Amino acid sequence: MVSRNPDQTRKKILEAALEEIHLRGFQGMRVEHILQRTGLTKGALYHHFTNKMAIGYAIVDEILGQDVMERWIGPLADTVDPIATLIAICEGERAGRTIDEIEKGCPINNLSQEMSPIDEGFRERLEAVYARWTEAIATALAAGQQQGYVREDIDPAKVARFLLASLQGIIGVAKCCKNEQALDDMAECFRGYLMQLRPMESSLKTAS
Amino acid sequence: MVSRNPDQTRKKILEAALEEIHLRGFQGMRVEHILQRTGLTKGALYHHFTNKMAIGYAIVDEILGQDVMERWIGPLADTVDPIATLIAICEGERAGRTIDEIEKGCPINNLSQEMSPIDEGFRERLEAVYARWTEAIATALAAGQQQGYVREDIDPAKVARFLLASLQGIIGVAKCCKNEQALDDMAECFRGYLMQLRPMESSLKTAS
DNA sequence: CAATTGACATACCAACTGGTCTGTTTATAT
DNA sequence: ATATAAACAGACCAGTTGGTATGTCAATTG
Numbered sequence: 001m002v003s004r005n006p007d008q009t010r011k012k013i014l015e016a017a018l019e020e021i022h023l024r025g026f027q028g029m030r031v032e033h034i035l036q037r038t039g040l041t042k043g044a045l046y047h048h049f050t051n052k053m054a055i056g057y058a059i060v061d062e063i064l065g066q067d068v069m070e071r072w073i074g075p076l077a078d079t080v081d082p083i084a085t086l087i088a089i090c091e092g093e094r095a096g097r098t099i100d101e102i103e104k105g106c107p108i109n110n111l112s113q114e115m116s117p118i119d120e121g122f123r124e125r126l127e128a129v130y131a132r133w134t135e136a137i138a139t140a141l142a143a144g145q146q147q148g149y150v151r152e153d154i155d156p157a158k159v160a161r162f163l164l165a166s167l168q169g170i171i172g173v174a175k176c177c178k179n180e181q182a183l184d185d186m187a188e189c190f191r192g193y194l195m196q197l198r199p200m201e202s203s204l205k206t207a208s
Numbered sequence: 209m210v211s212r213n214p215d216q217t218r219k220k221i222l223e224a225a226l227e228e229i230h231l232r233g234f235q236g237m238r239v240e241h242i243l244q245r246t247g248l249t250k251g252a253l254y255h256h257f258t259n260k261m262a263i264g265y266a267i268v269d270e271i272l273g274q275d276v277m278e279r280w281i282g283p284l285a286d287t288v289d290p291i292a293t294l295i296a297i298c299e300g301e302r303a304g305r306t307i308d309e310i311e312k313g314c315p316i317n318n319l320s321q322e323m324s325p326i327d328e329g330f331r332e333r334l335e336a337v338y339a340r341w342t343e344a345i346a347t348a349l350a351a352g353q354q355q356g357y358v359r360e361d362i363d364p365a366k367v368a369r370f371l372l373a374s375l376q377g378i379i380g381v382a383k384c385c386k387n388e389q390a391l392d393d394m395a396e397c398f399r400g401y402l403m404q405l406r407p408m409e410s411s412l413k414t415a416s
Numbered sequence: 417c418a419a420t421t422g423a424c425a426t427a428c429c430a431a432c433t434g435g436t437c438t439g440t441t442t443a444t445a446t
Numbered sequence: 447a448t449a450t451a452a453a454c455a456g457a458c459c460a461g462t463t464g465g466t467a468t469g470t471c472a473a474t475t476g
Contacts, residue, residue, distance in 0.1 A: 004441090004443070004454080025235060030433070031435085032432090046436080051434075052433095112384035113313065113318055116383060116386075118233070123384060165374065165382075166373065176321075176324040177339075186369050189370035193401055251425050253424095255423060
């Protein structure tokens, strides 16, 4: 048992804070609760972060940005068939998620809905995450067009934005409705839209 | 100048509260700010509402529910061509909305993202609004199918949910990105999806 | 016209909350 | 070994915030 490990302490703080924020929102998150979760004290916390806001910023930049990178940007960079990859990612994210998880929503969407109008620092950071995310989808779609996996007549950048927005909308509505069936119904329509992005011949044979 | 008008006072409180909530979220909304906006005092406010939460509930039930009724459910009930009506409503909502308005997002979505995991009372009320909203779209789509304005092979209930979710997602992403062009790009894709819900023959001639 | 109730005003409070200050312990460099 | 700085501990504080208690004034009722 190592008594001093600043990097791990910092990480513990961020992870505990993320859980609290995921549950209560940033404004509803209490510094005191982070201390309870981690067993640390205020001295430790304010040694690593100048204030509450800095914790939120660090979560966006480090944890959430990293998550998007690993779960979306990475897989999309390695594929020639973005539509299949997007469907696979969605199914992977959906699988093993209980109704309790669904009710909490997507941390990125939650934070951007809550904080982007209130604090410009949050907005800029979240926008940056969205920008990278969107660009990865757009790039993959464009590559898919060249390989014949995606219709030529769509604008990859516009569709990428729409896909991301739809996804966030689905997660957001499901969160409020607290209904797994509703989530899967919406996901089915989302897949339908994705399939319809395939070139005509293959869309006819791929769609059930 | 009428010195006593309880109904109007109540309404003034709700409207001021909605503006504050729209800007700061429910948790970020301060009772004190409502008093400043309305020029009332705590005695008046707590005479009309038992606590802060009751103000939030009343806003959802009365103001937001009413808005959805007037702007969406009404028009959808009076149409035979739901796709055209949906596009018209969206354009109407979009028109005359400045970037500042866009940055604040949709109050219903904001509230449901922030409060539905935290407070069951909020969640139930917001879910009820979503349910009526979705049902109105679904009913209109089904009617459109019978009139030949909508493809027969789609499930109105599922598509209705997806449409609503996509719309909320678009508004949510645009809010964070603070970018009118991005909003219009996503809206264009949304219209594309709507057009594609038309029967085959007419979709070919209606789509530009 | 008295009396009772609804509609507000004002002062006040207790709890909460982010943040600070001082002190202590551990690691590291010399 | 010792100085020095980083990593923490814990008490404390000032501002905020939702909510309350009491009082006043207007409106309605009998």
